[in-house]
Amino acid sequence: MLQIMIFAGLMFINMAAGIFTLVLGMLGLKNLISRTPNNRLVNRLKNSAVFFMILSFVSLGFVFYTQFAAGTPAIRDEKGSIIKDSIAEMRRIEINGRKQWISIRGHNKNNPVILFLAGGPGGTQMAAVRHDLKELEKYFVVVNWDQPGSGKSYYAEKVSDITPKTYIEDGYVLTNYLRETFEQQKIFLVGESWGSALGIFLIDRYPNAYHAFVGTGQMVDFKETERIDYQKAMELAKAAKDTDIIRKLEQNGIPPYYGDDVTWKSAVYINYLSAYMSSDTRIHNAGYNTFRDIFSSEYGLIDKMNYIRGIIKTFNHVYQQLYGIDLRKDYVSLKVPVYFFEGRYDINAPLSLVEEYVNTIDAPAKQIVWFEHSGHNPWINESGKFVEELKKLLPR
Template identity: 65%
Template structure:
């Protein structure tokens, strides 16, 4: 799913302002250095242009510096010393000819590998997972992947060429890379929101590569989810008398949407539902810490801008490709144990669809674990219990891990 905030829009505006300043500075320089009489006005313009050019050069150097020095913090003990045999890497890898970024973090590089699939499409959660699920790093080598069109991997592929198959091909290539690097026959897989669907796609196509899968904020039927979300937002808006929201929803009409404005139309009800969950007293620790995450050391200045571009542009291109997918009919037989970690108060990804899916799903093991004080993001809302459940669930599959 998507998440848009005023801060993210301001980031885009700041980037546009920087670009405009650079263009203006170049134009002034060209105008000033033409062969014309050296009047005081022209001299002042020259000095202003030189200062502006200097500022632009400094800004460009700052951008390059932040990109080159982006990193994930080392894993340290209580004395601040790096833990022996730990791993903390921010690494660029080539997957099917596309250069993409991953973070790899763990207290012991010999532990089982757990690959986390972020939400979106177009979302990046490297920093969010590091902060919220750091305890998992004691039991697994936790890998976060910026998928094509998101965050640090925004330019891995042209946005209009990214398809579901792109994610499947690259997800499998990354899995094989991790298996080889860490000398493991299989890895564990976890997906959040859009990543929960991608995880199902991967274990269906490549069951031999995965021990088990956990989906949270689980997506089942994309077009039906959008219709249910729209209806829920309309219901809440009527209850609260939010006429502006009602007017916007009516103007956009019932989803699914197609074309160039999917992100903005979907944002009307998705952000409204997110705000509704954030105000629900039954949900612990609601919402994302966007300012913390976008300001994290993993992202240079360009990555921070691409953090926003992925949410807007990649989501817009890819999401409309998902409307025909229904896991209840297309993915009802799997060869890998599957577990759904669901927030009892999730109004973003309707849990009734997950319950229906569980009824028809054939898998070696399957279950729903409910989080009574969570909405769409149990891994944030109840992170301590979430970590405990991940450890107990996965270790039950492979006790020797």
């Protein structure tokens, strides 16, 4: 928060300086300076110009400093000492020619590796997973990946060039990087929301790379999900006599949406459903702690801005490419055990679709694990149980 306040103050001063300079130019004081070099006013203007120039360099330096200083905190014991054999790193690696960031955290770097696939597309959850699944680091090496077009990897690829194939190809290269780095034949895979679909794509295409897959807030059929969500939001809005939301939903029409305003149209019902779940007393620890996460140490000032840009711009471009995907039709024969950790009160990713999907799957093992006090995010709502269920997948 302090970084943002300082940066905002500096930017405000620089903007004021720019306006001030523009006004001087319009008044023709440039000629005045050349004709009256000893004028007291002119000297003040020169000093002001130098001051604002220095301030601009300081502002730019501060931005680069926050990027350079961004990192993930060390893992320490109760006495404050760094735990032996622990790992807590941020790494910038090149994947298929694209520079991307991952965070790696674990009490013991020799533990099994688990790769967490964030939601979105365009979302980053490095900080959220560190805060909410801290206990998981005792049993796994937890790796978070900022996918192209999100957070610290926002510039890895032009947003307009990103496709689902981009994520699949990069996800597999990253998987092999982790297997080689930690000398493990296979890793575990966890995907939430959009990441749950990406996880299915990966285990379907590269089954030999993964011990098991866990999907939470599981997405199944993107187009049908949007229609169900829209109808649910309309139902809730009418019951609450929320005329503003009803008007917006009617104005936007029934999804799917295409074009440049997918994010904003979808946000009407997605945010409404999220707010409803946050107010549901049956759901524990409801909702994201967005301010905590965006101001976490993992992100510099540019990353913080890209945190938002990814959610808006990348989501808008990629999500409409997913409407033709239905896992029930194209991803039913899987060679990796699959588990779905589902919140009983999730109204974002329809549970009926998840149950239908499980019934169609042919896999070495398959199971829905229900979280009775969760909505769309069991890994946040009931993080303790989430960790305990993941531990059950470890080799005995």
